[in-house]
Amino acid sequence: MKALVPIKRVVDYNVRIRVKGDGTGVDLNGVKMSVNPFDEIANEAALKLKEAGVISEVVVVTIGTAKAEDQLRSELARGADRGIHVVTDEEIQPLQAARILAELVKRENADVVIAGKQAIDDDNNQTPQMLATLLDWPQATFASDIKIDGGKATVQREIDAGAETLEVDLPAVISADLRLNEPRFIKLPDIMKAKRKPLDKVELSEFDIDVPKLEVVSTSNPPAREPGRMVKSVEELVAALKDKGLV
Amino acid sequence: MKSPYYTPEHDAFREQVRRFVESEITPHIQSWEDAGQIPRALYKRCAELGLLGIGYPETYGGTPVDDGFYPMIFVQELCRSGSGGIVAALGSLGIGLPPILALGSEALKQQIIPEVLAGEQIAALAITEPGGGSDVANLSCRAERDGDHYVVSGSKTFITQGMQADWFTVAVRTGGAGIGGISLLAINAASEGFSRTPLRKMGWHCSDTATLYFDQCRVPVNQLIGTENQGFLGIMRNFNNERLALAAQACGLAAVCIEESRRYAEERTTFGKPLSKHQVIRHKLVEMQGRYLAAQALLEQLTWRVDHGEVPIAELCMLKNFATATLEYIAGEAVQIHGGAGFMHGSTVERIFRETKVLSIGGGASEVMADLAARQMGL
Numbered sequence: 001m002k003a004l005v006p007i008k009r010v011v012d013y014n015v016r017i018r019v020k021g022d023g024t025g026v027d028l029n030g031v032k033m034s035v036n037p038f039d040e041i042a043n044e045a046a047l048k049l050k051e052a053g054v055i056s057e058v059v060v061v062t063i064g065t066a067k068a069e070d071q072l073r074s075e076l077a078r079g080a081d082r083g084i085h086v087v088t089d090e091e092i093q094p095l096q097a098a099r100i101l102a103e104l105v106k107r108e109n110a111d112v113v114i115a116g117k118q119a120i121d122d123d124n125n126q127t128p129q130m131l132a133t134l135l136d137w138p139q140a141t142f143a144s145d146i147k148i149d150g151g152k153a154t155v156q157r158e159i160d161a162g163a164e165t166l167e168v169d170l171p172a173v174i175s176a177d178l179r180l181n182e183p184r185f186i187k188l189p190d191i192m193k194a195k196r197k198p199l200d201k202v203e204l205s206e207f208d209i210d211v212p213k214l215e216v217v218s219t220s221n222p223p224a225r226e227p228g229r230m231v232k233s234v235e236e237l238v239a240a241l242k243d244k245g246l247v
Numbered sequence: 248m249k250s251p252y253y254t255p256e257h258d259a260f261r262e263q264v265r266r267f268v269e270s271e272i273t274p275h276i277q278s279w280e281d282a283g284q285i286p287r288a289l290y291k292r293c294a295e296l297g298l299l300g301i302g303y304p305e306t307y308g309g310t311p312v313d314d315g316f317y318p319m320i321f322v323q324e325l326c327r328s329g330s331g332g333i334v335a336a337l338g339s340l341g342i343g344l345p346p347i348l349a350l351g352s353e354a355l356k357q358q359i360i361p362e363v364l365a366g367e368q369i370a371a372l373a374i375t376e377p378g379g380g381s382d383v384a385n386l387s388c389r390a391e392r393d394g395d396h397y398v399v400s401g402s403k404t405f406i407t408q409g410m411q412a413d414w415f416t417v418a419v420r421t422g423g424a425g426i427g428g429i430s431l432l433a434i435n436a437a438s439e440g441f442s443r444t445p446l447r448k449m450g451w452h453c454s455d456t457a458t459l460y461f462d463q464c465r466v467p468v469n470q471l472i473g474t475e476n477q478g479f480l481g482i483m484r485n486f487n488n489e490r491l492a493l494a495a496q497a498c499g500l501a502a503v504c505i506e507e508s509r510r511y512a513e514e515r516t517t518f519g520k521p522l523s524k525h526q527v528i529r530h531k532l533v534e535m536q537g538r539y540l541a542a543q544a545l546l547e548q549l550t551w552r553v554d555h556g557e558v559p560i561a562e563l564c565m566l567k568n569f570a571t572a573t574l575e576y577i578a579g580e581a582v583q584i585h586g587g588a589g590f591m592h593g594s595t596v597e598r599i600f601r602e603t604k605v606l607s608i609g610g611g612a613s614e615v616m617a618d619l620a621a622r623q624m625g626l
Binding site for chain 1: 249255256258259260262263266267295296297298301310311312317
């Protein structure tokens with residue numbers, strides 16, 4: 001069974017991002033970039049299934065600039081078998097990413113896609129769902145547990161009311177939530193070996209991604225927080241809240 | 248920090264070590280400091296992640312790397328736990344093993360190195376004697392040949408990880424006076440006639456330190472490392488890397504002092520504004536950062552030069568002195584910025600302040616470094 005794991009190069013979660021002066025986006029100059037944390041979890045899940053003998057090959061895929069190879073290598077070091085890098089400087093939106101991934105799934109003849117539920121840069125949470133639709137595959141999103149047996153995947157997913165367990169026929173798209181696992185530490189020998197793992201570069205022009213795009217009108221900082229006010233008693237607090245029409 | 252020397256693999260390695268240190272070392276540092284040692288299990292855990300065998304051949308369970316930046320990154324990320332003791336403790340094999348790797352017989356290498364790199368056994372280096380430190384040529388611990396054994400008599404002191412180590416690379420006198428009469432022996436702590444006592448010290452509390460006693464200690468001759476009376480060559484092999492590692496530690500700890508001081512200065516309010524808004528404090532932070540950047544830049548440059556086959560002995564001495572003096576300055580200012588909080592036991596800057604002197608003294612005292620550099624410069 002072959003798993004395809006899409007990963008994205010994003011601003012590191014520790015970075016305090018700054019909005020560009022002209023409001024056209026976020027300043028990425030000199031900012032530390034990392035693998036989207038949900039994608040690390042997805043790859044870890046695929047690797048655990050491989051170690052359990054369920055999956056035979058894990059292929060990691062990224063769509064992005066030449067520098068995104070660093071993130072691809074990082075996931076190869078974690079244990080994926082090979083990588084595919086769709087090289088582009090263009091900003092790729094969820095539907096475009098889903099179309100590229102759908103094409104790669106067909107080329108690779110993959111049996112399951114395990115993806116992060118969303119990327120922490122745009123937080124769209126759309127690509128896995130769109131991909132399942134384009135492939136006409138079942139989907140199980142926000143997985144907190146994955147079991148694969150006999151051509152079916154049993155996925156526990158986090159929902160507002162608690163946990164829900166779904167059974168989907170394979171092939172399927174599964175998206176990983178935060179509590180699915182804790183990604184392993186990548187060992188030094190594996191970092192060194194990852195440099196020699198196969199990595200295919202693919203041109204963006206090979207894909208049909210001519211779809212309507214969303215246009216970002218402006219990007220701005222969240223409004224500054226108003227300073228709070230100290231009250232001396234519960235009565236005063238209730239009065240103040242009533243005064244503001246909040247209770 | 249960006250630098251022309253770092254590759255994406257270095258960054259990936261740094262990221263993993265940082266995560267490991269944050270989750271499995273930093274939370275325990277104070278309890279290990281109090282206990283006076285690190286748990287043996289930590290060696291095994293580090294071995295699992297490939298952190299003990301950085302740069303060692305695969306045949307002995309190591310991980311060959313492309314350059315000296317990997318060990319430097321490992322040291323500096325360990326420093327982020329706020330303890331130089333952890334570097335000393337995990338680093339004892341870094342001075343104990345190289346003479347064995349370079350000069351030991353294949354059988355001796357197979358006997359010792361794989362188990363140490365697997366975290367099963369601990370290796371340490373024993374050179375310094377109660378009678379003298381940096382003056383290696385005049386050591387007096389004696390080994391006399393008796394059939395298939397050497398009989399070792401004498402003592403060693405200030406031995407890092409001396410209480411926990413299983414294997415010691417020991418410099419002994421097998422011949423006449425001077426450096427031409429020194430040999431290296433691998434001595435197992437279980438040998439008859441071997442004993443040790445712990446030493447208390449100013450800092451590096453989570454790394455134990457010991458005095459070793461050899462009382463007619465019998466060591467099989469096949470545990471001789473290299474050729475008899477040519478042990479000084481083996482000792483010298485450690486020098487360059489040890490100086491780089493100590494400078495890396497000094498810079499790593501300096502960076503932590505600056506980070507802690509900045510955080511404290513931004514949080515602590517005096518006279519109506521944060522400390523960091525008082526000119527006298529903000530200028531301190533600028534001076535600290537500037538000196539740190541200079542030391543780190545020299546460290547990286549010399550790491551690169553050594554990687555490229557140079558042996559810039561004078562510069563390595565200068566680096567060791569500059570980096571350790573820089574840490575002494577920065578740690579002092581860090582405690583000053585923290586005020587009373589910096590004087591309190593258990594604060595990170597207080598711990599590092601107590602660890603500055605060992606770096607200026609160990610691995611070649613500043614005075615010895617200066618003198619060696621002067622001679623290298625032909626003065």
